[in-house]
Amino acid sequence: MNLTLKVWRQKNASDKGGFREYKVKDISEHMSFLEMLDVLNEELLEKGEDPVHFDHDCREGICGMCSLHINGKPHGPLQTTTCQLHMRSFNDGETITIEPFRAKAFPVVKDLVVDRGAFDRIIQSGGYVTVNTGGVPDANEIPIPKVIADEAFDSATCIGCGACVAACKNASAMLFVSAKISQLALLPQGKVERKERAEKMVAQMDAEGFGACTNTGACSAECPKEIKLSNIARMNREYFTASVTTENV
Amino acid sequence: MILDSKTPSGPLAEKWTNHKFNVKLVNPANKRKYEIIVVGTGLAGASAAASLAELGYNVKAFCFQDSPRRAHSIAAQGGINAAKNYQNDGDSVFRLFYDTVKGGDYRSREANVYRLAEVSVNIIDQCVAQGVPFAREYGGLLANRSFGGAQVSRTFYARGQTGQQLLLGAYSALSRQVANGKVKLFPRTEMLDVVIIDGKAQGIVTRNLITGTIESHSAHAVLLCTGGYGNVFFLSTNAMGSNVTAAWRAHKKGAYFANPCYTQIHPTCIPVSGDHQSKLTLMSESLRNDGRVWVPKTVEIAEKLRKKEIKPADIPDEDRDYYLENKYPSFGNLVPRDVASRNAKYVCDEGRGVNETGEAVFLDFRDAILRDGEDLVRSKYGNLFDMYHQITGENPYKTPMMIYPAVHYTMGGLWVDYNLMTTIPGLYALGEANFSDHGANRLGASALMQGLADGYFVIPYTVGNYLATQPYDKPSEDHPAFKQSEEEVKEKLERLLSIKGEKTVDYYHKKLGKIMWNYCGMARSADGLAKAKSMIKELKEEFWTNVRVLGTEEELNQSLEKANRVADFLELGELMIDDALNRNESCGGHFREEYQTPEGEALRDDENYAYVAAWEYKGENQDEQLHKEELVFENVKLTQRSYK
Ligand SMILES: Cc1cc2nc3c(=O)[nH]c(=O)nc-3n(C[C@H](O)[C@H](O)[C@H](O)COP(=O)(O)OP(=O)(O)OC[C@H]3O[C@@H](n4cnc5c(N)ncnc54)[C@H](O)[C@@H]3O)c2cc1C
Ligand code: SF4
Ligand code: FES
Numbered sequence: 089m090n091l092t093l094k095v096w097r098q099k100n101a102s103d104k105g106g107f108r109e110y111k112v113k114d115i116s117e118h119m120s121f122l123e124m125l126d127v128l129n130e131e132l133l134e135k136g137e138d139p140v141h142f143d144h145d146c147r148e149g150i151c152g153m154c155s156l157h158i159n160g161k162p163h164g165p166l167q168t169t170t171c172q173l174h175m176r177s178f179n180d181g182e183t184i185t186i187e188p189f190r191a192k193a194f195p196v197v198k199d200l201v202v203d204r205g206a207f208d209r210i211i212q213s214g215g216y217v218t219v220n221t222g223g224v225p226d227a228n229e230i231p232i233p234k235v236i237a238d239e240a241f242d243s244a245t246c247i248g249c250g251a252c253v254a255a256c257k258n259a260s261a262m263l264f265v266s267a268k269i270s271q272l273a274l275l276p277q278g279k280v281e282r283k284e285r286a287e288k289m290v291a292q293m294d295a296e297g298f299g300a301c302t303n304t305g306a307c308s309a310e311c312p313k314e315i316k317l318s319n320i321a322r323m324n325r326e327y328f329t330a331s332v333t334t335e336n337v
Numbered sequence: 338m339i340l341d342s343k344t345p346s347g348p349l350a351e352k353w354t355n356h357k358f359n360v361k362l363v364n365p366a367n368k369r370k371y372e373i374i375v376v377g378t379g380l381a382g383a384s385a386a387a388s389l390a391e392l393g394y395n396v397k398a399f400c401f402q403d404s405p406r407r408a409h410s411i412a413a414q415g416g417i418n419a420a421k422n423y424q425n426d427g428d429s430v431f432r433l434f435y436d437t438v439k440g441g442d443y444r445s446r447e448a449n450v451y452r453l454a455e456v457s458v459n460i461i462d463q464c465v466a467q468g469v470p471f472a473r474e475y476g477g478l479l480a481n482r483s484f485g486g487a488q489v490s491r492t493f494y495a496r497g498q499t500g501q502q503l504l505l506g507a508y509s510a511l512s513r514q515v516a517n518g519k520v521k522l523f524p525r526t527e528m529l530d531v532v533i534i535d536g537k538a539q540g541i542v543t544r545n546l547i548t549g550t551i552e553s554h555s556a557h558a559v560l561l562c563t564g565g566y567g568n569v570f571f572l573s574t575n576a577m578g579s580n581v582t583a584a585w586r587a588h589k590k591g592a593y594f595a596n597p598c599y600t601q602i603h604p605t606c607i608p609v610s611g612d613h614q615s616k617l618t619l620m621s622e623s624l625r626n627d628g629r630v631w632v633p634k635t636v637e638i639a640e641k642l643r644k645k646e647i648k649p650a651d652i653p654d655e656d657r658d659y660y661l662e663n664k665y666p667s668f669g670n671l672v673p674r675d676v677a678s679r680n681a682k683y684v685c686d687e688g689r690g691v692n693e694t695g696e697a698v699f700l701d702f703r704d705a706i707l708r709d710g711e712d713l714v715r716s717k718y719g720n721l722f723d724m725y726h727q728i729t730g731e732n733p734y735k736t737p738m739m740i741y742p743a744v745h746y747t748m749g750g751l752w753v754d755y756n757l758m759t760t761i762p763g764l765y766a767l768g769e770a771n772f773s774d775h776g777a778n779r780l781g782a783s784a785l786m787q788g789l790a791d792g793y794f795v796i797p798y799t800v801g802n803y804l805a806t807q808p809y810d811k812p813s814e815d816h817p818a819f820k821q822s823e824e825e826v827k828e829k830l831e832r833l834l835s836i837k838g839e840k841t842v843d844y845y846h847k848k849l850g851k852i853m854w855n856y857c858g859m860a861r862s863a864d865g866l867a868k869a870k871s872m873i874k875e876l877k878e879e880f881w882t883n884v885r886v887l888g889t890e891e892e893l894n895q896s897l898e899k900a901n902r903v904a905d906f907l908e909l910g911e912l913m914i915d916d917a918l919n920r921n922e923s924c925g926g927h928f929r930e931e932y933q934t935p936e937g938e939a940l941r942d943d944e945n946y947a948y949v950a951a952w953e954y955k956g957e958n959q960d961e962q963l964h965k966e967e968l969v970f971e972n973v974k975l976t977q978r979s980y981k
Contacts, residue, residue: 099892100892100893116611116613118610118611118613118730119611119613120615120728122615123613123614123615126613126615126843127613130841130843133841133885133887133896134841134885136887137887138887138888139887139895139896141893141895143403144577145402145407145409145576145577145578146407146409146411146412146576146577147576147577147615147616147618148412148576148616148618148619148724149724149727150411150412150498150501151402151407151409151411151412151576152404152406152407152411153402153403153407168727172724172727172728174727174728174730176730197547197893198547198892198893201893203403204403204404205403205404205524207404208404208405208406208512208515208522208524211406211508211509211512212512212513212515212516213516215509215512216467216468216509216510216512216513217466217467217468217509218513219463219466219467219510220388220391221384221387221388221391221463221510221793221794221797222459222463222793222794224462224463224465224466225462225466226462227421227461227462227464227465227466227471227479228421228423228478228479230465230466231473231476231477231478232473232477233473233477234473234474234475234477237470237471237472237473237477240468240470241470241495241496241502244470244495244502244505245498245501247501248404248406248407271468271470272468275468275470277465277466277467277468278468
């Protein structure tokens with residue numbers, strides 16, 4: 089198929105940036121979206137033009153590195169990651185608009201590459217169980233009902249891609265943050281620090297400049313790992329209980 | 338230099354305990370006086386950085402991705418082994434040790450493997466304590482499965498996302514130490530050189546991938562946890578950024594590179610669909626527990642399939658060749674990876690491949706679905722089936738999957754002694770970046786185990802043994818050795834930018850990959866290897882005169898990053914070929930066509946090749962020098978592997 093691409097080009101963080109239009113020909117429907125961009129980049133290089141920069145690594149839908157806003161949706165038309173989107177989801181002759189994830193807390197670095205360091209800092213603020221290496225009990229001394237383990241697992245599958253933020257009109261990071269808070273609040277290992285964790289992570293989230301949640305649910309609808317909105321409800325509960333019962337933070 | 342593995346004496350089962358007792362300790366109050374650089378934040382790097390910081394060392398951790406959580410380890414699917422014997426099915430530390438040595442075709446160091454099996458049990462405890470959500474039974478205890486080549490159920494798993502959950506566990510421990518101020522993180526930063534002063538590794542030179550700034554970092558010890566080099570083949574299951582640069586630059590500074598030709602080709606990957614392909618996707622090996630591998634009995638039927646005149650479901654059982662089950666009745670579809678891969682190649686070479694390119698075999702769940710129902714199959718493999726569906730557009734609940742072998746893992750790597758130290762004092766290699774535990778073939782679910790064993794439980798002891806003898810002062814980053822290294826790094830980048838040739842980096846990378854796959858892949862021969870060697874030499878010359886890298890050094894420049902990595906792959910490719918040529922035997926993943934049993938199985942030569950081949954760099958365009966570490970087997974009997 090032949091396609092027209094409207095791609096966001098921006099030299100660096102301080103550049104204003106703007107759209108450029110490119111044509112690509114003979115794209116096979118078996119190609120992944122990123123392989124289609126590889127084709128474009130090879131052509132640009134041959135013409136002596138700077139290739140389009142974008143983030144990617146595993147190309148298997150698990151590292152969370154790819155991050156394109158395609159035709160107005162994070163990761164494009166399907167509920168999957170950009171790297172797992174294939175060209176069979178598009179039609180011959182179509183014009184495709186490609187932008188970086190947009191959010192104040194995710195500044196553009198170059199072209200389609202953004203800085204999601206805020207997510208790391210949120211995890212650093214409390215997204216862990218305080219255990220050192222060694223000296224822990226035998227793994228089977230902490231039995232966990234399968235239903236609980238499964239639910240915690242569902243929350244734990246978040247890949248930290250940031251699509252939830254990009255999908256939200258307020259650029260809220262509630263889905264990402266609540267997924268980690270839920271995972272650890274559900275498991276006995278994480279219960280000990282649950283209050284402090286909720287408070288610290290929410291405080292860091294606010295400090296990073298993410299917006300408030302107005303319950304539109306766009307985050308979950310676009311999340312490639314189908315992280316559920318119920319995580320946000322749980323996080324709110326955790327946060328509320330924490331704020332009335334602890335003196336932390 | 339004599340290669341001394343520093344393996345402790347004494348009975349196998351007591352070596353590690355004795356060694357831990359004998360190593361020198363750094364007083365807790367003095368640990369903060371030492372700085373340790375950890376390059377890489379995969380399972381090996383993240384676990385090492387976190388554990389060392391917890392002990393009190395100051396750590397700097399580097400990765401080229403935008404976050405430590407995105408290291409390639411995240412993609413591991415199937416599981417992690419541990420000799421817990423929770424299933425009461427006869428597993429033990431010794432059995433895991435034995436299986437690993439045998440699986441590695443008797444080309445690994447006994448003492449290292451035993452230690453790996455020994456600490457495997459602690460890994461699971463550690464991960465559970467961190468909140469890693471492993472699969473569980475209804476009673477709330479941990480679930481296990483049997484995995485690639487094992488006859489006991491010792492694999493712990495987290496759906497098909499074990500690597501992700503383990504890495505997120507290690508990443509959370511790392512994040513905690515960042516918050517504590519004990520680890521300083523450097524994401525989007527690539528290490529481009531090791532700096533050696535007074536014969537010891539004293540730091541690294543890096544490039545900030547956003548600004549292009551070249552920087553020096555000095556330290557008391559440097560740990561390379563930089564993963565494997567499978568991307569030398571261009572197409573592999575590794576992440577796009579996985580590369581050999583850190584290990585290779587260390588090699589050029591004096592670290593020996595061991596067994597570079599030992600590569601693992603994984604049998605269950607989604608077949609190549611066209612020239613545009615940028616990477617190959619692994620379908621977890623766990624699928625072989627329930628899926629049955631087959632091709633049509635005859636070339637005629639296969640041809641009809643390829644022309645799409647018939648569907649797989651139209652082929653009755655009597656016309657199907659379940660070749661693994663037939664050839665290896667006791668292991669069936671669960672034979673080790675090298676055996677499964679080679680047999681897929683054989684049946685496809687015979688013309689019985691099932692897709693348009695003729696390079697694919699079926700992995701069929703029809704019988705599992707009939708036996709267990711679609712729901713149970715979905716609960717076990719749902720996400721893998723979805724992934725397959727998304728990539729190929731075909732529904733594996735309805736029609737068999739198609740698979741073909743692909744490059745997956747590199748057993749070779751930097752030579753390390755029992756303490757994980759390379760031949761450069763103060764420079765360590767952990768995880769896939771070293772060569773140590775898997776011999777000529779790695780068993781499924783053992784890489785995650787090794788990465789975490791190295792990082793959580795080995796290096797915290799062994800690095801202390803070295804640091805205890807080191808002064809607290811470290812060289813300043815203005816030391817001439819750092820300046821010289823910075824200059825060399827810059828010069829190389831400038832050279833790449835100044836060529837302004839005709840062809841892109843990917844053009845050369847793809848060409849290199851084809852050469853490696855055709856001549857140094859699943860089957861190798863002296864003639865083919867010799868041919869490949871001269872092809873690579875030519876390609877390397879052409880690369881350095883005709884590659885086109887645009888842009889500048891002082892910005893985010895992904896073509897420059899790639900070019901720099903491919904330059905190293907070109908050099909590594911040559912060494913892999915030398916190593917494959919030198920090893921006149923077949924073992925594990927290294928299959929030399931000249932050396933096979935009458936049944937077509939790998940034929941080892943224990944008398945002449947039971948050694949680790951460790952290569953020493955001798956300078957640009959010079960042949961490398963081979964050093965041998967003889968392998969001594971005191972606890973297992975060397976047998977011809979048999980999975981019949
Ligand atoms: C698809 C797939 C599935 C797998 N499934 C399993 C499985 O089920 N079970 C199992 O046991 N094994 C599995 N493996 C193998 C296993 O995942 C890897 O061997 C293991 O995760 C490697 O871990 P590591 O920590 O050594 O390196 P990696 O996870 O590869 O990490 C390398 C790190 O080094 C950094 N790095 C590299 N070079 C530089 C540089 N020059 N400068 C700065 N940083 C650098 C990277 O940024 C990264 O952080 C699988 C592998 C693949 C490809
Ligand atoms: S919650 Fe979903 S969309 Fe948000 S970061 Fe996690 S995986 Fe991505
Ligand atoms: S590249 Fe890893 S999730 Fe897309």
